[in-house]
Structure formats: C-alpha cells, structure tokens
Amino acid sequence: MAVVVAFKWAPDPQDGRVADDGAIDWSGAATSAVGDDAVAVEVARQTAESLGQEAVGITLGRKNADWALARGADRVIAVDADLAGASDDLRAAVLAALARRVDGADTVIIGDSAVDSGAAVVPSLLAATLGRPGLLGATGVATDGTAITVERRTRDAVVTVKVDGPAVIAVAADAATPRVPGMRDVLMARKRPIETVELAELGVDAPGAELLTSRRTDSGRQAQLFDGADPQQAARQLVAALRSAEAV
Amino acid sequence: MTFNTWIIAVDNRIADLLAAAATVPGEVHVAVLGDRDLAEELARTDVADVLWFEPPAGSVVEEYAGQVAEAVAARKPDVVLTGPQDAARLIAGRLAAQLRTPLITSVQSIEADPPVATRLTVSGSVEQTVSASPLLAVLDSPGGAPEATDAAVTIDQIVLAPGTTISMVSAVPRAAGADLSTADRVVAVGRGLAAKTDLGLVRDLATALGAQVAGSLPLAEDLGWLDKDLCVGISGKQISPALYLAVGISGQMQHMAGVTRAQKVVAINNDPEALIFGKCDYGIVGDLYAVVPALVSALGEPRA
Numbered sequence: 099m100a101v102v103v104a105f106k107w108a109p110d111p112q113d114g115r116v117a118d119d120g121a122i123d124w125s126g127a128a129t130s131a132v133g134d135d136a137v138a139v140e141v142a143r144q145t146a147e148s149l150g151q152e153a154v155g156i157t158l159g160r161k162n163a164d165w166a167l168a169r170g171a172d173r174v175i176a177v178d179a180d181l182a183g184a185s186d187d188l189r190a191a192v193l194a195a196l197a198r199r200v201d202g203a204d205t206v207i208i209g210d211s212a213v214d215s216g217a218a219v220v221p222s223l224l225a226a227t228l229g230r231p232g233l234l235g236a237t238g239v240a241t242d243g244t245a246i247t248v249e250r251r252t253r254d255a256v257v258t259v260k261v262d263g264p265a266v267i268a269v270a271a272d273a274a275t276p277r278v279p280g281m282r283d284v285l286m287a288r289k290r291p292i293e294t295v296e297l298a299e300l301g302v303d304a305p306g307a308e309l310l311t312s313r314r315t316d317s318g319r320q321a322q323l324f325d326g327a328d329p330q331q332a333a334r335q336l337v338a339a340l341r342s343a344e345a346v
Numbered sequence: 347m348t349f350n351t352w353i354i355a356v357d358n359r360i361a362d363l364l365a366a367a368a369t370v371p372g373e374v375h376v377a378v379l380g381d382r383d384l385a386e387e388l389a390r391t392d393v394a395d396v397l398w399f400e401p402p403a404g405s406v407v408e409e410y411a412g413q414v415a416e417a418v419a420a421r422k423p424d425v426v427l428t429g430p431q432d433a434a435r436l437i438a439g440r441l442a443a444q445l446r447t448p449l450i451t452s453v454q455s456i457e458a459d460p461p462v463a464t465r466l467t468v469s470g471s472v473e474q475t476v477s478a479s480p481l482l483a484v485l486d487s488p489g490g491a492p493e494a495t496d497a498a499v500t501i502d503q504i505v506l507a508p509g510t511t512i513s514m515v516s517a518v519p520r521a522a523g524a525d526l527s528t529a530d531r532v533v534a535v536g537r538g539l540a541a542k543t544d545l546g547l548v549r550d551l552a553t554a555l556g557a558q559v560a561g562s563l564p565l566a567e568d569l570g571w572l573d574k575d576l577c578v579g580i581s582g583k584q585i586s587p588a589l590y591l592a593v594g595i596s597g598q599m600q601h602m603a604g605v606t607r608a609q610k611v612v613a614i615n616n617d618p619e620a621l622i623f624g625k626c627d628y629g630i631v632g633d634l635y636a637v638v639p640a641l642v643s644a645l646g647e648p649r650a
C-alpha cells in the first residue's frame with residue numbers, strides 16, 4: 099500500500115513570458131517549489147508514516163525528484179517530458195497514469211492552489227481520470243493508524259469526513275507546515291530511487307480545446323503614485339483620481 | 347442551429363451562468379446536486395426543466411460527482427456551464443472524462459453559435475477564445491441567486507446510489523462568511539497592520555467605501571485576525587470587484603493572482619519598492635496609520 103503525492107506538476111504562472119499576441123513562452127520557467135507542493139509532500143509523508151505505508155512522489159519533469167525525496171518521499175516516479183505549456187487535461191492524464199503505476203495507491207494527495215491554468219481543476223480532473231471521489235480544499239488530513247479523516251471548510255461549516263477507499267485529496271496551503279530538510283535528509287534522499295518513464299510509455303491522450311484567438315491582457319497596470327508624506331493631500335489626490343475614473 | 351445546454355448547480359448562485367446560457371440558442375436545463383429547497387428554488391428560473399440529485403441525508407456531496415456527471419453525459423449536452431465551487435469543479439472533471447472533452451476553466455463569457463468560450467490563463471495575463479465540442483466551461487463568477495419566475499418548471503428526480511467511500515464524521519456550523527466573489531468593492535489588509543486591534547481602522551475605510559474587508563494569507567490564516575474565508579489569492583478567493591484597495595500588502599504573486607480581474611487596484615504601502623506598486627492603478631506611498639484615516643475623511647468631503 100502507498101500514499102501517492104503529486105508535486106511540481108505545473109510551472110509557476112509568473113514564469114510564463116507572454117508575447118503581445120498572447121503566445122506563452124515557458125522556456126524560462128523555473129522548477130522552484132510552487133503552489134502547495136511542499137504542503138502536499140508533508141501531508142503525504144505524515145499520512146504514509148502513520149498508516150505504515152510508502153510515500154511515493156509523482157511529478158512532471160525529471161529535475162524535481164530530489165526535492166521531494168529530501169522532504170520525505172520514499173521514492174519518486176517522474177515522467178521525462180517537458181509539459182510546461184501542456185493543458186490541464188493532459189497534466190491530469192499523465193499524473194493519473196503515473197499514479198496507476200503504484201500498487202495499492204488508494205490515497206493520492208495533491209496541492210489545491212490555482213497554479214494551473216487558474217481554476218485549480220487538475221485535482222478534480224485527476225480524481226475523474228482515476229474514477230474515484232475527490233475532496234478539494236482539505237485544511238487538515240489525519241489518520242488514526244487505519245482510516246484517514248479530512249477536514250474541510252464549506253460555506254457554513256467545518257466538515258470532517260472519513261475516507262474509506264481510493265480517493266484524491268487536494269490540500270490547502272494551511273493543511274500542514276512544510277518541513278525544511280536538513281543536511282541528513284538531503285544525503286538520505288540520494289539513496290532513494292527515482293524511476294523515470296517516457297511520456298510515450300504512458301500511452302495517455304487528452305482532448306484539447308481549439309484555440310481561436312489569443313491576446314495579452316493589459317495586466318501591466320501603470321500605477322499613478324501619490325506621495326504620502328502629506329497624508330491629507332495624498333488622500334485627496336487619490337479620491338479625486340478615483341472619482342474621475344468613476345471607481346467611487 | 348440549437349444547442350442542448352446544461353447548467354450544473356451545487357448551490358443557488360447561478361445568475362451569471364443563466365445569463366451566459368441565454369446567449370446560446372436552444373433549451374437550457376439545470377442539473378442540481380442539493381436538497382429539495384434548492385431544486386425548487388432553481389425550478390422557478392428561466393430554464394426548461396430541472397434534473398435533481400438529492401444526496402442521501404448525512405452524506406458528503408463530493409461523493410456523488412461521478413453519478414451526476416454520468417446522468418448529464420447520458421443526456422448528450424452540447425454546452426455545459428458551471429461555477430468554481432468545489433463540488434462543481436469535481437462534477438466538471440467527471441464530465442470531461444465522460445464526454446471526452448477538454449475542461450475549459452477561468453471562463454469569463456460564452457458566445458454562441460457556434461459556442462465559444464473566452465477565458466483567462468497565466469494568472470490573467472492572456473485572454474483566449476477557445477472552442478470544443480461539447481463545450482465544458484467553468485466560469486469564474488457564477489453570479490448570485492437567480493431572479494425567481496412566477497411559474498415553476500418540472501423537476502425530475504434521480505435517485506443516487508449511496509456512496510461508500512466518504513462518510514460524514516462531523517459538521518460544525520460556523521458563521522457564513524461574507525461572499526467576496528460578488529463584492530463590488532473590497533478593502534484588503536496585510537502584514538503592514540501592526541495589531542489585530544488596528545483592524546478598526548481598515549473597517550472604517552471599508553465602511554466609507556461601502557466595501558467588504560478581506561486580507562492576505564498571513565492575516566486570514568497564520569495570524570487568524572480575519573476569517574479564513576476572507577483570504578484573497580491562489581489559496582483563497584479569486585475575485586473581480588470594481589475596486590480593490592490593498593492596505594499594507596506587499597503584492598506577492600500568490601496574492602495578486604486573486605485580483606487579476608479587479609477593475610481598479612489601489613495600494614497603500616510605506617515601501618516605495620513594494621512589488622504591489624508595479625501591479626496597481628493608483629498608489630499612496632506612506633504609512634497606512636496616517637493615510638487610511640486621511641482617506642476616510644477625504645471620502646467624506648464633497649466632490650470638487
């Protein structure tokens with residue numbers, strides 16, 4: 099039995115260089131820890147430990163494996179492909195195929211933040227592709243040695259549920275405090291196995307949307323700044339500017 | 347040409363989904379996962395009929411995403427629209443798998459014939475129009491409660507097979523937080539605030555603007571000065587107010603990704619080098635403790 103954790107499955111959105119025509123260049127995308135990866139790995143490590151199971155990391159891109167091994171993954175399976183510009187659908191399909199390679203991987207843990215194309219759908223697509231229930235926005239994951247309980251906040255309640263069988267759990271940024279690996283963890287990590295698989299081996303395909311038009315939005319906001327050394331004057335200037343822009 | 351359009355509803359916030367669906371020629375159906383009251387409320391809207399899935403009492407709705415998707419997929423939709431709520435995204439994921447169609451997210455609007463979605467990607471810096479058949483779209487803002495019509499349409503109930511994987515342990519009610527997703531103006535506060543007791547300052551500004559109060563992750567989660575629902579950013583809410591005023595917030599990407607769709611972004615920060623000054627429309631470089639009260643009084647002054 100194993101707890102699978104999907105980490106570094108999407109590039110950091112701020113690493114995409116956008117041309118005027120909306121074309122996105124991911125070639126400079128760093129593979130630093132993004133999103134809730136560190137939280138997901140920590141939750142998986144704790145869960146696996148208390149269930150007496152193996153913690154297996156799955157990731158897109160070979161470069162990231164050591165990062166998770168140093169944080170407590172027992173081994174990592176990485177797909178050797180550059181999926182920086184891939185669709186959410188393809189990312190999820192690849193992660194699902196990797197998860198399927200792990201025997202008895204009932205619990206799959208993944209970060210919940212919207213670092214994918216923006217709506218945090220990879221966790222739900224992953225659950226769907228694996229054909230199992232998903233729980234999103236988990237603020238706490240605990241076990242009593244056999245069963246897993248997940249805490250979530252809904253609009254009007256804090257809900258705790260028990261998970262009894264295969265599921266995908268997407269964890270929020272506050273589900274655990276990531277640990278900072280020490281020298282010993284880094285050295286131990288070197289002994290742990292990394293399995294690399296080719297994309298073609300996985301035999302995945304995902305439907306793609308047809309791109310009709312694309313353009314860069316004017317996110318480059320041009321700030322008009324007022325000097326707050328004189329707070330009253332700056333406040334009046336701001337209010338006047340907001341009034342003439344009909345924002346207040 | 348007409349299209350078979352479906353809205354997936356997990357609560358009553360579907361006004362904008364209905365408006366988007368109305369642009370597509372053909373009948374609009376609603377699939378509702380929730381209690382009888384919700385199904386009856388949505389039956390009094392401008393739709394052809396309601397397909398109602400009632401989760402067994404005391405069960406966890408997430409478990410039924412697969413069954414809802416299967417039933418909707420069997421009705422061969424051309425267009426499916428839903429919101430960003432957790433259960434809605436799970437159903438959308440299942441539908442993508444069932445219909446073998448891409449899941450199009452961060453959708454701002456729909457245009458018909460043929461159906462095309464306008465979406466934002468890369469933290470809002472790219473706008474794309476895309477098509478797919480069927481078109482499965484998650485809209486960023488599903489809207490508020492729909493306007494009630496006089497007559498109710500028929501409700502077909504589908505009985506769900508009880509789930510076996512997820513069971514309820516406890517549900518502790520908490521005060522429902524303000525709904526930031528539909529707020530027109532938001533004043534958000536960050537670590538620049540020195541003490542929880544100083545929140546009053548920010549609330550005064552929010553009152554003067556008729557705005558809701560929100561915060562950065564440290565305030566809403568780590569320090570717990572604000573309700574966790576009020577966190578703006580990738581781990582919290584992605585919002586689209588007309589005015590977003592950030593007080594003592596540095597402007598890290600994880601926070602700003604939550605406000606890419608705000609019309610006007612204003613920042614108050616005492617550090618002229620703060621990142622947020624590169625991502626806002628207006629800013630005051632100064633001490634929030636002096637600037638915020640000055641703003642409250644300036645807002646009270648008559649227009650020049």
Ligand SMILES: Cc1cc2nc3c(=O)[nH]c(=O)nc-3n(C[C@H](O)[C@H](O)[C@H](O)COP(=O)(O)OP(=O)(O)OC[C@H]3O[C@@H](n4cnc5c(N)ncnc54)[C@H](O)[C@@H]3O)c2cc1C
Binds near residue numbers: 539562
């Ligand atoms: C996986 C992950 C997810 C995250 N998700 C989110 C998220 O959803 N939302 C979010 O907000 N953050 C998120 N973060 C955290 C984010 O990276 C930043 O750490 C956070 O947004 C910083 O909050 P802040 O701006 O309030 O604090 P700081 O970065 O500490 O900024 C405080 C600012 O206040 C200014 N200031 C200080 N004193 C004054 C004064 N007297 N007057 C005026 N200005 C003053 C300072 O100059 C500074 O710019 C996430 C991080 C990770 C790793």
